[in-house]
Amino acid sequence: MICAGRVVIVTGAGRGLGRAHALEFARQGAKVVVNDLGVGRDGGGPGDEGPAHEVVREIRALGGEAVADGHDVATGEGAAALVATATETFGGLDVLVNNAGFLRDRMLVNLGEDEWDAVVRVHLKGHFLPLKHAGAYWRARAKAGEPVDARIINTSSGAGLLGSVGQGNYSAAKAGIVGLTLVAAAELGRYGVSVNAIAPAARTRMTEEVFAETMAAPEPGAFDAMAPENVSPLVVWLGSSQSRDVTGRVFEVEGGKVCVMEGFRHGPAVDKGARWEPAELGPVVTGLLAKAQDPEPVYGA
Template identity: 60%
Template sequence: MKLCEGRVAIVTGAGRGLGRAHALMLAKHGAKVVVNDFGGAADGSGSHDATPAEEVVATIRAFGGEAVTDTHNVADWQGAKAMVDRAVSAFGGLDILVNNAGILRDRMLVNMTEQEWDSVINVHLKGTFAPTHHAANYWRQQQKAGKTVDARVINTTSHSGLFCNIGQANYAAAKAGIASFSLVAARELQRYGVTVNAIAPRAETRMTHGLREWTPEQLERRDPEWIAALVTWLASPEAADVSGRVFEAWGYGYTVAESWQHGPITEASRDPAGLGEKIEQVVRFARPNAGIDRDTWLAV
């Protein structure tokens, strides 16, 4: 059964890794796909290269699917709009936006440069906001014109953003921002017939290659296809009632990541001198922060 038959999707950063897997899976399930990829290295350096996007489009067309390339920078305001316009002009509409594009420039906080901070925040956070903004405006116009909208936004957060990996202050801040952005967008866009969810994937791609040695079984469970299956389902009409959720995803399973929760409370005071015992008490009774490897299945 093809879950996304006739639907139109944009996948950003779709030339390699997770984005490539998303684009191929969506196409196999009947979606017409705009394959966006600016090209360049995993850290965002290098010249503009259309080859990765073109190769994915060729693969999709080879198995009978429909796809076109797009090489705009997702963090460029007009480029993001042009990407949405590309979907509408090529396929007559837009139903699915998968914000996947990203780069890594890891550095300990005290050694991180301004440029290393700005570039990662720009690609991840603005590169999620800008396409979503333009897609949302397209869907709002459709809804106001009396057309039925059943659209999806699927954003990419990270375990680093949710559980705070050291050496990634820029990346974690951007990814945590994407998680919160997704929940706000879900609330704002529901009136237009749009669901918004986020995934925190664990996969072996060029962004993670060489970080550590994996067993063959671990590598198999880190195949991007496990995540692409969830993304494709979330993009389908079957997922119309699922919105405002963050999913952890890999071959070991899918988990709904629960957001910040209200913890223990103590009386407020206008006198800071009397706060010590009270604050120590609520901290003592509060649950510890979830770690990136806190749960057994996540530590595999």
């Protein structure tokens, strides 16, 4: 019960990872706002309130407290209303888990502008706007002299950290989420808010086709390394008071493995102390690359 009494928003919580997060938060004593539009895997369709309400029913069957929310988190009005749902229903907000997203995969030369815009909108803008409104809520509480012990957990991806062939739009959005996480951690820490990101690997609607092609189903009774429930314990811990000193970090989570990702760092350097001539830089760059670590391969390359 490490989140007993904490109020948590989980976006995209009707299925997959979001559903697993919402249920685990409830098991650990949190009051949960289950946000989901109920759209298709590609973000299409009219939307369906059913998945969010079903998760709420599951939480209540466990003896927990939850409310469904169907606002579009990629609009300012929807994100503000989502935060209001938490504060008006449960009297406050302690944790925001940004998880909503969908896929529209194409090779870059075939990727339509609308497919780029849609994926960047739901993933990157759909992280920024709830973060903005939750951050404003916590800033106001802190400035009023109230204690704030708040958490934001963003959802990036291995595709955002290393790239993924056929997912230029998704990879760019997920990389942007890492940058957003670092900035938010730096800006919101003064108000008692820590901000981290995860890069999960799990079997969901978005990945089931890939895993069906590359991985055999686990034997009955065996550990299912790709179950979304494997990711949720870290998310819940990051949402607890125990994680207050952890911020600005990205964790890769797969099965029973948790890895702290190490992103861009200053590597080997040469300083001439003056402007370079272009023709000089060939051997300089070759020397720097010889001293630097080789990049990890892009997924699918």
